[in-house]
């Protein structure tokens with residue numbers, strides 16, 4: 001569905017997105033996570049065809065953006081961070097207007113509007129003026145315009161922006177329903193949103209992809225903190241070669257190492273082997289402590305800074 005290769009976007013001297021590559025093949029929800037300024041919106045604007053990459057290539061649903069993105073725009077829906085909803089228009093009129101702009105044929109337009117109203121549960125508000133709607137309902141109008149014509153790719157930039165917990169719950173349910181028949185790229189800086197909704201997460205940091213992982217893999221993964229009285233390079237090398245160890249990070253301030261494990265099931269075996277390595281290197285074991293690598297930990301490891309809270 002999406003093949004992005006070395007996507008780069010500069011604004012003057014600022015490189016907002018730097019050689020970003022990823023591939024998406026199936027329907028489902030992919031979270032694009034990162035601090036403010038990480039480059040999420042810029043990636044989404046390029047995916048939506050709103051912004052041209054400075055370098056790199058993008059193919060969506062078989063259409064290469066290099067050949068123009070008009071055809072692609074018919075197969076995608078985009079909810080920008082601040083949806084351009086016209087305050088003095090009625091909901092149904094606004095959706096009809098967007099359907100026209102999207103190139104949906106006249107005879108299909110009223111059905112497309114009705115389907116979008118139904119999917120977003122806005123049927124009873126179809127004749128309301130947009131400026132009389134609550135923030136949550138306006139956001140739903142933004143989603144309704146994005147799903148007009150049943151796009152196969154939905155790009156949602158901060159759909160939970162400014163919503164209260166109840167509105168947020170409705171929005172999450174709606175996104176889950178939509179993902180049954182579309183690929184959804186969901187940008188957020190809220191970890192809880194990714195944990196609740198996504199099956200894959202791309203963490204962006206300073207314009208790059210710092211991590212691309214399946215949520216199921218992240219949930220399974222965990223780490224072992226090993227502290228010894230005399231750390232050494234030889235010990236670190238042996239730890240790196242242990243079965244089940246995906247990586248080793250030095251924790252020099254703590255005289256220790258963080259062993260990243262690929263599978264939680266390996267925990268006991270790897271802990272035993274790590275203790276043997278310490279002994280074989282004539283070091284004394286101070287601590288051997290397991291912890292699950294939740295998304296917050298993973299975010300911290302990938303970006304070097306704390307994750308934003310909800």
Ligand SMILES: Nc1ncnc2c1ncn2[C@@H]1O[C@H](COP(=O)(O)OP(=O)(O)OP(=O)(O)O)[C@@H](O)[C@H]1O
Nearest residue numbers: 011014016034035036037038039040041042043189
């Ligand atoms: N039109 C622009 N002109 C100049 N710089 C820009 C422009 N748009 C974005 N930037 C810069 O590009 C970088 C990435 O911005 P972007 O909006 O893509 O990040 P983001 O991850 O979506 O942030 P946020 O969570 O705050 O929306 C930032 O340094 C930002 O200041």
